[in-house]
Amino acid sequence: MKTHIRLAFWALQVLWGLKGTWPADRLRLWKKSINLYLAFLAFTDPERPCDQLRNAMLCAILSAVYDYDTDWTFGNRQGDNFFPLLKRIKLKEARTLATNLFNRDNNRNISADGLERGSIALRFYVLVINSVWMSSYTPKQIRSFGRKLQIIDDILDREGDLAAGDTNCLLFNDRTQEFLTEAAEFLKSDFFGRLKRNSQVYAILEGKVRKTLRNSGMRPATLKQLFATGRPKNGLYASVLSFIGFGFYEGTPWHIVLLTGIAFAGLTMSIMIFNDWVDRENDRKKRKMFASEHSQELMRYWQRLSCLTTLVLVPIAYWSIPLTLYITLIWTIGIMYSYARQRHPLNNIIVALCSGSPALCGMIYYGEISRVALYTFGIYALLIFVREIHKDIQDIKVDPEYKRTMPLNIGTARTIMFTTVFLYAPALLLVLYPNPWITWLGVIALGFITFQQSFVFLHPYRIGRAFLAMRLTQVGLLVLLLVT
Numbered sequence: 001m002k003t004h005i006r007l008a009f010w011a012l013q014v015l016w017g018l019k020g021t022w023p024a025d026r027l028r029l030w031k032k033s034i035n036l037y038l039a040f041l042a043f044t045d046p047e048r049p050c051d052q053l054r055n056a057m058l059c060a061i062l063s064a065v066y067d068y069d070t071d072w073t074f075g076n077r078q079g080d081n082f083f084p085l086l087k088r089i090k091l092k093e094a095r096t097l098a099t100n101l102f103n104r105d106n107n108r109n110i111s112a113d114g115l116e117r118g119s120i121a122l123r124f125y126v127l128v129i130n131s132v133w134m135s136s137y138t139p140k141q142i143r144s145f146g147r148k149l150q151i152i153d154d155i156l157d158r159e160g161d162l163a164a165g166d167t168n169c170l171l172f173n174d175r176t177q178e179f180l181t182e183a184a185e186f187l188k189s190d191f192f193g194r195l196k197r198n199s200q201v202y203a204i205l206e207g208k209v210r211k212t213l214r215n216s217g218m219r220p221a222t223l224k225q226l227f228a229t230g231r232p233k234n235g236l237y238a239s240v241l242s243f244i245g246f247g248f249y250e251g252t253p254w255h256i257v258l259l260t261g262i263a264f265a266g267l268t269m270s271i272m273i274f275n276d277w278v279d280r281e282n283d284r285k286k287r288k289m290f291a292s293e294h295s296q297e298l299m300r301y302w303q304r305l306s307c308l309t310t311l312v313l314v315p316i317a318y319w320s321i322p323l324t325l326y327i328t329l330i331w332t333i334g335i336m337y338s339y340a341r342q343r344h345p346l347n348n349i350i351v352a353l354c355s356g357s358p359a360l361c362g363m364i365y366y367g368e369i370s371r372v373a374l375y376t377f378g379i380y381a382l383l384i385f386v387r388e389i390h391k392d393i394q395d396i397k398v399d400p401e402y403k404r405t406m407p408l409n410i411g412t413a414r415t416i417m418f419t420t421v422f423l424y425a426p427a428l429l430l431v432l433y434p435n436p437w438i439t440w441l442g443v444i445a446l447g448f449i450t451f452q453q454s455f456v457f458l459h460p461y462r463i464g465r466a467f468l469a470m471r472l473t474q475v476g477l478l479v480l481l482l483v484t
Contacts, residue, residue, distance in 0.1 A: 003050060007057040008034055014061055020081050022074055029064045036060035042199035045131045055129045058088060062098070063121070070105050071166055077106055094127040113175070114167035118150025119143040133194070148186040151179050152205065155212050158289075176293060184213055221294040226301040229276055229290065230269030238268040241380065242358035248370050249362045256323075256365065259316050263327050264358045266309030271334035271354070273302045278338040326364045330357045348388040356381030375433050382426035386419050 011033050015026045037060040044052040062085055069075040069082045076082075079102055089095050101120045104110050110117065123142050126134045137145070154168045169179050186192055187206055196202040239261035246252045246260070277298050280291035291298055309331075317324040337350045359376040363369065 003048075003053055007037070007053060010054075011037070011057055011061055014085070015065075018065070018081050018085075020076050021068065025068065025072070025074060029061075029068060032064040032067070033057070033060045036063050038201045039199060039205075040125060040129070042195040042202055043125050043129050043131055043134055044198070045133055046198065052129050052131055056125075059125050059128055062086060062089075066098075066102060070102065079106070089128060091127055094124050097124045097127075110167065112167075113169035113179075114154075115147045115150045115169055117167075118148070118153065119146035122146030122149060145191055148182060148189075151183045152186070152209055154179070155183055155209050156205065158212075180213060183209060221290070221297045221301075225290065225294075226298065229273050229298060229301075230305070231272045232269065234272060235265035235269040238355075238358050239265040241356075241376075242361045244376065245359045245361040245363070245373055246365070247362070248373050248376075249366055249368075252362065252365070253319075256316070256319055259312055260323065260327070260361050260365075263309060263312045263316060264361075266305060266312060267327065267331040267334065270302060270306050270309055270331065271337070273298065273305065274335055275338050277302060320365050322367065323361065323365045326357075326361075330354055348385055351388050352381040352385035355384040372434055375429055379426045379429045379433075382422075382429070386422055386426075389415060389419050 012030050015021075015029050015033065018026060018029075021029065037057050040056040040059055041048075041053075044056055062082070065082050065085055067075075069077065069079050082102060083099070086095055086098055089098070097120055101117065101124075105117065119142070122145055123139065126137075126142055134142075151169060154170050157166075158168055158170050170176050187209065192202065192206075196206065242261045242264045243257055246257045276288075276291045277295065280295060280298075313324050313327060316327070333350055334354045337347060337354070356377040356379075359380060360373055363373045
């Protein structure tokens with residue numbers, strides 16, 4: 001234990017001597033080095049010779065600084081931190097391996113999956129640590145083990161690498177299953193079992209990897225997971241809003257109301273699922289992996305849900321052709337949204353109109369204009385329009401070259417100002433609403449929006465709190481329409 005503690009302080013001393021790093025980064029590098037050292041203990045002999053332990057700590061420091069100079073924000077891409085430390089390695093072959101890998105990695109001259117990094121790195125550790133048990137393996141075996149350890153590392157770092165844009169073999173969807181299968185087989189190997197016996201860290205890593213494998217595309221998607229992709233809360237909202245739309249008229253047969261509610265719930269979930277399927281590759285940038293990893297299953301589920309929704313439309317058509325055509329039109333427009341991404345603000349307008357459309361069901365069924373129904377439609381359409389722009393602000397880092405949005409066109413700050421001012425439109429409709437309770441809700445909303453607007457002008461990028469008024473208004477209006 002004393003040796004480990006002494007080496008930990010030695011690592012801090014070495015890292016603190018890196019003048020090309022920020023003090024806070026040195027502490028982060030030290031923490032990373034300690035974690036890597038605990039993993040590299042598995043490459044030493046069970047007797048833990050002092051020279052092997054010191055070399056394991058040196059490998060840990062070099063590995064941490066390598067990542068710093070190649071990937072971290074303030075790292076030196078010329079290796080001014082890494083190469084001086086590499087001179088501490090006496091073996092020329094090991095230095096050559098590390099130098100070549102750094103230059104290839106820094107110049108993006110590695111394969112698309114990047115797995116050779118693991119093979120070269122493990123060969124480097126074997127040469128430097130020089131343990132008896134690791135030296136018994138052939139170079140070919142070491143390359144294979146290194147490749148598999150890199151897959152394990154990529155599994156554990158998938159979300160972080162995805163967010164940072166770093167190389168990760170699992171970000172290539174066409175070979176994801178192959179890599180996951182290879183990792184699952186490696187966990188059962190004698191070599192990995194030896195690593196677990198030499199360092200408890202690998203037992204912990206195994207648990208994390210197996211959990212990832214259980215939740216990954218290696219296992220079929222469950223019905224619960226597929227159902228969740230349809231955003232059932234949104235489906236329930238559409239269904240309830242259609243009930244409210246019929247509530248503006250008296251004497252509507254209950255079976256018409258029920259079937260229309262089911263149809264709107266089904267088409268809303270169908271639109272959500274289809275949109276996720278179309279967006280599946282771009283959504284990986286948002287760490288949303290389910291659609292891309294279960295693409296075929298998701299499409300089959302969408303087809304079945306769409307068939308069931310179509311069957312619900314058949315009896316509705318028997319009682320009302322106009323209502324059936326209206327529902328079909330909304331469904332079609334919603335599906336078309338997935339292909340209208342480059343047409344801002346058409347994409348936001350489509351979502352807004354589709355989201356408010358259930359409020360007009362009664363008006364379409366009876367063929368009579370209802371001022372209350374139109375007000376309700378307008379309020380929800382305007383609120384959803386603002387919400388969609390809000391979501392575009394959140395996705396500004398992943399939307400370029402995929403779709404055009406207001407934040408990309410005019411900037412985030414101007415978009416925030418526009419939307420907070422635009423919130424007055426639905427609030428004024430609430431004030432004019434022919435229901436005294438909802439009128440008071442509009443007055444409260446106006447005051448709340450004014451307060452939030454002043455907050456936004458002071459803190460323009462704390463947008464989540466700025467749209468609290470919008471979310472509360474949506475919920476409040478729905479409740480009032482149900483009880484009055």
